[in-house]
Amino acid sequence: SQTIHQWPATLVQPVGSPLSLECTVEGTSNPNLYWYRQAAGRGLQLLFYSVGIGQISSEVPQNLSASRPQDRQFILSSKKLLLSDSGFYLCAWNGGGLTDTQYFGPGTRLTVL
């Protein structure tokens, strides 16, 4: 069966520090991968998605970037964190089909101080 992992689970970082969040999927190949941010009371905002290695699409211009160095690995990064980057970051995957369901990881709680 497929599983999705995210780490770290929680992170507290000072403003201006770099960021690297990792997401990995097991039990599938060539998935579509997604990064979302969830701010309190604001639902889920799609940040990036990827349909293959090295292929990244950005949905919202911002202080963050994403990379997909391996088929089942998706990384969210920042060179300098802002206070507004605080939130709950969720990674998700689907099988790549036109109507496939997205499955979510456990999330990373990021607090920028």
Place this chain on the structure above:
Amino acid sequence: AQSVTQPDIHITVSEGASLELRCNYSYGATPYLFWYVQSPGQGLQLLLKYFSGDTLVQGIKGFEAEFKRSQSSFNLRKPSVHWSDAAEYFCAVGAGGTSYGKLTFGQGTILTVHP
């Protein structure tokens, strides 16, 4: 572009009472519709989905939802709520086709269950 509206930010029900969470979507073609549930500090879990066919969809944990094209709605229902159903619920719409499986989510409805 598609959009999703969940009109109720917060709903409170008594344990054992029936539940209906509202979801309205905007999309020009046949949508793919989903309901997810999120417990505090956790990821999202799929409750049910509608792609085509029977407009009444059964999901996990005793939930069901009905797709009504004429009303652009996909409301989630449960006949008898349990305390463990307290969580936040998200409705989402997907466009299929060349959208690469992207989903648009509503703002969520927080469900509180009183004993």
